[in-house]
Amino acid sequence: MQDLLRDIEQKYHALGQNPETYLQGLLLSEPVNYWDYIQVDTLLTLQKPRTGFKDEFIFIVYHQVTELVLRLIRHELEQLTCGALPEPAVFAEKLQRMVRYSDLLCNSFSIMNQGMSYEDYNQFRLALAPASGFQSAQFRYIELHSTPLDNLIQPAKKAVMPAGISLREKFQYLYWQDAGFDRATGAKTLTLQQFEARYLESFIALAAQMEGHNLYARYQLLEQKGSATDMLRQALRDFDSAFNVRWPLVHLQTAHTYLGSGQEEKAATGGSHWEKYLHPRYQQRIFFPGLWTAGELAAWGKEEGA
Numbered sequence: 001m002q003d004l005l006r007d008i009e010q011k012y013h014a015l016g017q018n019p020e021t022y023l024q025g026l027l028l029s030e031p032v033n034y035w036d037y038i039q040v041d042t043l044l045t046l047q048k049p050r051t052g053f054k055d056e057f058i059f060i061v062y063h064q065v066t067e068l069v070l071r072l073i074r075h076e077l078e079q080l081t082c083g084a085l086p087e088p089a090v091f092a093e094k095l096q097r098m099v100r101y102s103d104l105l106c107n108s109f110s111i112m113n114q115g116m117s118y119e120d121y122n123q124f125r126l127a128l129a130p131a132s133g134f135q136s137a138q139f140r141y142i143e144l145h146s147t148p149l150d151n152l153i154q155p156a157k158k159a160v161m162p163a164g165i166s167l168r169e170k171f172q173y174l175y176w177q178d179a180g181f182d183r184a185t186g187a188k189t190l191t192l193q194q195f196e197a198r199y200l201e202s203f204i205a206l207a208a209q210m211e212g213h214n215l216y217a218r219y220q221l222l223e224q225k226g227s228a229t230d231m232l233r234q235a236l237r238d239f240d241s242a243f244n245v246r247w248p249l250v251h252l253q254t255a256h257t258y259l260g261s262g263q264e265e266k267a268a269t270g271g272s273h274w275e276k277y278l279h280p281r282y283q284q285r286i287f288f289p290g291l292w293t294a295g296e297l298a299a300w301g302k303e304e305g306a
């Protein structure tokens with residue numbers, strides 16, 4: 001106790017503060033409790049259905065759960081890409097966490113695929129246009145932390161992209177532009193217009209910050225130094241596979257359940273040609289292409305776990 005009091009005194013003196021004030025504050029403060037610390041009451045005010053259909057609540061909560069899990073992935077990504085180059089063991093350990101979070105998303109998607117009434121879903125979704133999960137900015141932040149912008153451009157788009165264009169201009173060639181393009185008019189859909197108006201500047205800023213610092217670039221640096229490990233390579237492959245193949249496939253299956261379902265294909269709230277667009281074979285979103293063999297790349301997205 002004496003040692004503790006001495007340490008407290010030293011700490012606050014070093015800060016130019018009176019330790020007694022802080023000790024009195026400690027005496028007066030209420031013990032912490034679960035509900036305030038976790039902000040449970042606030043959390044439970046964030047579900048605001050737009051219709052009276054009961055299953056809309058499930059839809060909202062599961063999207064919110066997903067956004068929190070994406071936040072966990074970003075939490076690790078920020079540490080890996082924004083500070084000093086991490087040690088290979090730390091790099092691998094944080095990636096393994098990201099794989100666990102991605103697994104959680106893949107393994108829980110049945111809550112969407114099997115857990116809502118088909119009829120309810122196809123009613124309440126009509127009240128949600130033009131909003132779409134496509135507008136999840138965290139999804140895009142994760143991509144920008146993970147890989148150079150050029151890896152988010154499909155080969156067909158690269159072939160027509162003028163040489164030497166700026167980073168800002170490259171954004172118009174990213175694979176996800178394809179989901180926000182009205183083929184009848186050639187104009188951007190309202191879904192994409194809203195999304196870019198709200199987030200494009202932050203995407204461009206992050207992409208600029210990540211040049212030479214994204215996950216792939218950092219791994220390549222470790223490889224050059226000869227300190228990359230098999231565990232790290234495996235963790236990178238596992239993350240690529242979970243985030244860019246397994247999740248897109250379970251998500252696409254769910255779109256089939258509610259929008260396809262053996263009946264006439266329905267238009268998505270975001271208006272994309274979703275059946276084609278959402279397939280990982282079409283998107284060819286690969287964060288770490290150098291870690292896959294030519295055969296694996298050719299088979300990308302063909303089957304789960306590729």
Ligand code: HEM
Pocket residue numbers: 062063066067112121131132133134135136139176179251254255258259268269270271272273274278283
């Ligand atoms: C019944 C459940 C769901 C259906 C039917 C569905 C359907 C779709 C469709 C059709 C698209 C294509 C864009 C569009 O035109 O709207 C899309 C995109 C997207 N959705 Fe969902 N979705 C569901 C659940 C979710 C959930 C729970 C999330 C989690 C946040 C999510 C996140 C996304 C993302 C990130 C995209 C963009 C994917 C990309 O660009 O590759 N979706 N969704």
